[in-house]
Amino acid sequence: MRRRAGILGAALIALLAGALLAGPAAWESLTRPLDRAVDPSLTVADRDGRALRVFLSVDGSWRLPADPAHIEPQYLAMLTAVEDKRFREHPGVDPLAVARALGQMLASGRVVSGASTLTMQTVRLLDPQPRTLGAKAVEALRALILESRRSKDEILALYLTLAPYGGNIEGVRAASLAYFGHEPSALTPAEAALLVAIPQAPERLRPDRHPEAARRARDRILERAAAAGVIAASVVAEAERDPVPSGRRPMPMHAPHLARRLALGATDGTAVVRTSLDGDLQRRIEGMAARWAETLDPETGVAVVVADAATGAVLAHLGSPDFFSTRRSGQVDMTRAVRSPGSTLKPFLYGLAFDDGFLDPRSVVTDAPISIGGYAPANFTPVHHGELPAADALRRSLNVPAVGILDRYGPARFVNRLATAGTRIELPHVAERPGLAVILGGLGTTLEDLVGLYTALDHDGRARPLTMLADESPAVERSRPLLSAGAAWEIARILESTPHPTHSAGRRSGPVAWKTGTSYGFRDAWAIGTANGRVVGVWVGRPDGTPRPGHYGSRSAAPLLFEVFDVLPAAPRLAAPAPSGDAVPPSARPLPPALAYFPPRPASPAGDPVRIAYPRDGSEIERPSDRPIALQAKGGRRPLIWLVDGRPVPAPPHRRDAAWSPDGIGFATVTVIDADGLSAQARIRVR
Numbered sequence: 001m002r003r004r005a006g007i008l009g010a011a012l013i014a015l016l017a018g019a020l021l022a023g024p025a026a027w028e029s030l031t032r033p034l035d036r037a038v039d040p041s042l043t044v045a046d047r048d049g050r051a052l053r054v055f056l057s058v059d060g061s062w063r064l065p066a067d068p069a070h071i072e073p074q075y076l077a078m079l080t081a082v083e084d085k086r087f088r089e090h091p092g093v094d095p096l097a098v099a100r101a102l103g104q105m106l107a108s109g110r111v112v113s114g115a116s117t118l119t120m121q122t123v124r125l126l127d128p129q130p131r132t133l134g135a136k137a138v139e140a141l142r143a144l145i146l147e148s149r150r151s152k153d154e155i156l157a158l159y160l161t162l163a164p165y166g167g168n169i170e171g172v173r174a175a176s177l178a179y180f181g182h183e184p185s186a187l188t189p190a191e192a193a194l195l196v197a198i199p200q201a202p203e204r205l206r207p208d209r210h211p212e213a214a215r216r217a218r219d220r221i222l223e224r225a226a227a228a229g230v231i232a233a234s235v236v237a238e239a240e241r242d243p244v245p246s247g248r249r250p251m252p253m254h255a256p257h258l259a260r261r262l263a264l265g266a267t268d269g270t271a272v273v274r275t276s277l278d279g280d281l282q283r284r285i286e287g288m289a290a291r292w293a294e295t296l297d298p299e300t301g302v303a304v305v306v307a308d309a310a311t312g313a314v315l316a317h318l319g320s321p322d323f324f325s326t327r328r329s330g331q332v333d334m335t336r337a338v339r340s341p342g343s344t345l346k347p348f349l350y351g352l353a354f355d356d357g358f359l360d361p362r363s364v365v366t367d368a369p370i371s372i373g374g375y376a377p378a379n380f381t382p383v384h385h386g387e388l389p390a391a392d393a394l395r396r397s398l399n400v401p402a403v404g405i406l407d408r409y410g411p412a413r414f415v416n417r418l419a420t421a422g423t424r425i426e427l428p429h430v431a432e433r434p435g436l437a438v439i440l441g442g443l444g445t446t447l448e449d450l451v452g453l454y455t456a457l458d459h460d461g462r463a464r465p466l467t468m469l470a471d472e473s474p475a476v477e478r479s480r481p482l483l484s485a486g487a488a489w490e491i492a493r494i495l496e497s498t499p500h501p502t503h504s505a506g507r508r509s510g511p512v513a514w515k516t517g518t519s520y521g522f523r524d525a526w527a528i529g530t531a532n533g534r535v536v537g538v539w540v541g542r543p544d545g546t547p548r549p550g551h552y553g554s555r556s557a558a559p560l561l562f563e564v565f566d567v568l569p570a571a572p573r574l575a576a577p578a579p580s581g582d583a584v585p586p587s588a589r590p591l592p593p594a595l596a597y598f599p600p601r602p603a604s605p606a607g608d609p610v611r612i613a614y615p616r617d618g619s620e621i622e623r624p625s626d627r628p629i630a631l632q633a634k635g636g637r638r639p640l641i642w643l644v645d646g647r648p649v650p651a652p653p654h655r656r657d658a659a660w661s662p663d664g665i666g667f668a669t670v671t672v673i674d675a676d677g678l679s680a681q682a683r684i685r686v687r
Contacts, residue, residue: 039057039058039059039063039269040057040063040064040065040161040271041054041055041056041057041061041062041063041064041174041271042054042055042057042263042266042270042271042272042273043055043064043065043271043272043273044255044258044259044262044263044272044273044275045272045273045274045275046254046274046275046277046278046279046282047274047275047276047277047278047279047470048279049070049272049274050183050279051064051173051177051183051251051252052252052254052255052259052275052277052279052282053251053252053253053254053255053256053259053260053263054174054177054251054252055263056168060168061168061169061170062168062169062170062171062174062177062178062251063161063162063170063171063174064161064171064173064174064177064271065157065161065171065173065271065272066157066160066161066171066172066173066184067157068153068156068157068160069153070183070184070185071160071172071184071185072184072185072186072187072192074187074189074192074230074231075172075184075187075191075192075195075196076156077225077230078192078193078196078221078225078230078231079118079196080118081224081225081228081230082196082221082224082225082228083117083118083121083196084117084118084119085228086117087117087118087119087152087156088152090117090119091144091147092117092119092120092140092143092144092145092146092147093117093119093120093140093143093144094117116139117143118155118156118159119143119146119147119155120139120140120143121159121163122143122146122155122158122159122162123139123142123143123146124139125158125159125162125163125164126158126162127142160172160173161173163175163199164198164199164202165178165179165195165198165199165202165206166198166202166203166205166206166208166209167206167248169248172184172195174251175195175198176191176195177249177251177252178248178249178251179191179194179195179207179208179245179248179249180245180249181249188239188242189222189225189231189235189236189238189239190218190222190239190240190242191242193218193219193221193222193225193239194207194214194217194218194221194244196221197214197217197218197220197221198214198217200217201217205217207244207245207246208245208246208247208248211244211246214244215244218240218244219240222235222236222239222240223236253323254279254282254283254286255275255277255282255316255317255318256319256323257317257318257319257320257323257331257333257335258275258277258314258317258319258333258335258468259273259275261333262275262468262469273469274469274470274471275314275468275469275470276308276313276314276315276467276468276469276470276472277314277315277316277317277468278315278316281306281315281316281567281568282315282316282317282318284567285304285306285316285318285564285567286318286321288304288560288563288564288567289302289304289318289321289560290321290322292321292559292560292563293321293322293328296540296551296556297548298327298328299327299328299542299544299546300328300540300541300542300548300551301320301321301328301329301330301332301334301539301540301541301542301543302318302320302321302334302538302539302540302560303318303319303320303333303334303335303447303538303539303540304316304317304318304536304537304538304539304560304564305317305318305335305447305448305451305466305536305537306534306535306536306537306564306568307451307452307455307464307466307534307535308533308534308535309454309455309457309458309459309464309530309533309534309535310455310458310459310464310533311464311467312452312455312464312465312466312467312479313466313467313468313472314466314467314468315534316564317335317468318335319332319333319334319335319336320332320333320334320543328543329543329544332543334447334539334541334543335446335447335448335539336446336447336448337446337447337543338424338426338444338445338446339444339445339446339447339519339523339524339539339541339545340441340442340443340444340519340520340523340524341441341443341444341445341450341517341519341524341526342440342441342516342517342518342519342524342525342526342553343380343397343399343402343439343440343441343515343516343517343518343553344450344515344516344517344526344528345418345438345439345453346394346397346402346439346515347394347457347491347494347495347515348417348418348453348456348482348483348491349402349405349406349409349414349439350390350394350402350405350491350494351461351482351483351487351488351490351491352409352414352417352482352483352487353405353408353409354483354484354486354487354490354491354586355483355484355487356409357595358408358409358595358598359390359405359595359598360390360586360587360591360592360595361389361390361391361490361494361586361587362389362390362391362587362591362595362596363389363390363591363595363596363597363598364387364388364389364390364596364597364598365387365388365389365390365393365401365404365405365598366386366387366400366401366404366598366599367379367384367385367386367387367388367393367398367400367401368384368386368400369384369400370400370403370404372403372404372407372436372637373436373609373610373636373637373674373675373678374608374609374610374635374636374678375403375435375436375437375609375678377399377400377403377436377437377440378399378400379398379399379400380397380399380518380552384400385398390405390598391494391587394491394494394495395494395495395497395498397515397516399440402439402440403436403439403440404598405439405598406436406438406439407436408598411433411434411435411436411438411439412433412434414434414438414439415427415434415438415443417482418453418482420480421453421456421463421480421481421482422449422452422453422463422465422480423445423449423450423452423453423463424445424446424449425443425444425445426443426444426445427443427444428442428443428444433641433673433679435678435679436678441517441518441519441520441524447526447537447539448466448537450526450528450537451466451528451535451536451537452464452465452466453482454528454529454530454535454537455479455530455535456482456483456488457483457488457491457492457495457513457530458488458492458530458533458535459485459488459489460485460488461481461482461483461484461485461487461488462479462480462481462482463479463480463482464478464479465478465479486585486586486588487585487586489585490585490586490587491513492513492530493513493585494513495513495514495515495529496511496512496513496514498514498515500512500558500562501554501555501558501559501562510531510532511531512529512530512531512561512562512565513529513530513531514527514528514529514530514558514561515527515528515529516528516552516553516554516557516558517553518552518553519541521547521549522547522548522549522550522551522552523541523542523545523546523547523548524539524540524541525539525540525541525548525551525552525553525555525556525557526538526539526540526553526557527553527554527557527558527560527561528561529561529565531565531568532568532569534565534568534569536561536564536565536568538557538558538560538561538564539557540556540557540560541556608634608635608636609635609636609678609680610633610634610635610636610637610640610672610673610674610678610679610680611633611634611635611636611680612631612632612633612670612672612680612681612682613632613633613634614630614631614632615629615631615670615682615684616682617681617682617683617684618682618683618684619682619684619685620684620685620686620687621684621685621686621687622686622687623662623664623665623686623687628659628660628661629659629660629661629662629686630657630658630659631649631651631657631658631659631660631670631672632656632657633656633657633672633680634656635674636672636674636675636678636680637674637675638654638655638656638674638675639654639675640655640656640672640673640674640675641672641673642658642660642670642671642672643670643671643672643673644660644668644669644670644671645668645669646669646671662686664686665686665687666685666686667683667684667685667686668683668684668685668686669681669682669683669684670682670683670684
């Protein structure tokens, strides 16, 4: 004991003497902050902390924060056995190692072995200095200071984050990902030994440039680890047969669009953004989407979102099948692109009609040619089915009955209900009120919004906003009512009975409540469904919006939808029980005679849409000094609403004229809107 104390005292005296000889510059370095580790690469991780995408640090390095608790224990044992076997015992400087190194140097006249502890190496990594004797002494003193301020695990974490591995790779996590393609939580003995060896001479031992030197260094580490009792001798022989990696692998690039969005929103100094994504599911879906895209033309994109219906947490997110494809516009995030949703909103119109009390799933609706205010909708196929139950009309996604139901419910009211449920809605023209075409895709929304909307069909009729972060409060706390629980249950059962597409690969999906959509000109193909607490949304189309004739939802998107459901937990084979109490679904009650038949509204004469008779578009009008300007309309279904520059003009609701008093001279836009939401405009100039 007395001998060890003497050795420690002699070592400390030597350190102080060396520091004095180093001069003022070395002493000044004692006060410099050791803060380099606060500039890590930003990692966007899955819900388990595994890297999805990594971004370069400010100085262009791959530098990932490392936690010893998540590193392969055998690697840590090898590291300390080779670099600092008394790491857990010394105060930052190992006096026995210092004495040994000094004795060997005095005896041989040259440096035989080093005395740097892992703490001293960490100091050097945090604040590199010239390799002089004086600087070495200051480094040792700073190691003592660091040990007084940080725990052993914190110091080890700094070393594991900053250790050099050649080029711009720093830290064991970045090295493991770059050389082996996986996190360092499950390193093999050969991999662990290589990662211990490389920092000893990072550029000379890079396996991608000097594989033979790297192999020899690795094998030496294996033999030293065996001699220290870290691994068995039999393991050494097997590990030495493993080849060293011949090149660097790309850093993880999963969910690249979402990762980019979250990285842009991260605060400075953030090291890890943990998402709600299921990393394994994300990787599987990326593979599925890439394979599916190969069956499509090379300009077509694919986007997929999977969410937990109860919480709104996003479990998988794919903005394109190939982030680096220029032909597919791969860097455009199609989960957020505003597109026409086709028929995907029909289920919510039917559900709202059920809640409104004017429609029942058993109500007979008519599928026959109609014209409402000059708008004559047509089915996707040129076939009309006559009278049939409303549930069947929804199941078949017939356009004509849907337009009739919207005519009764009201287009503006329908769009407002979607918006108040949190859905982003964009109309083609800001000044226009929603028209009957909105139920057939005559508005814009996004895949993310549609998936959030479909969470309402899972069990309670409340739409959940999607959440992407692991620590974000569950969206159920911010959910918004859309349908009653009974109507939501009813709609889900109807959609669940829709036959799977014959060309779908899905065989294990079980019951899925799903709906397709196809936008005008075959520009967008949609398939969205919910089952067993999960919502899956798929979009297929060209990001530039060019048509794809012959490609529609059930053909281009539905097969991938069911392939995704096949890898999710199996849905129950029996339909969920109907809600009880106040949430009883319509079909569980006797059908009132008044709801047995849903009559479409009387159609206005075909070819007589609302239009402005006076003033005509493009006309110039002298501002009268003693009276207002007369506004006159023809066609359309009353009551009419008049607007000038977006401001209402008072007028009797059942007349076709109004009187407007201009505030002054200049240009103005006159708009008239009929009861069907159809509108006409005239741009005029008042002189």
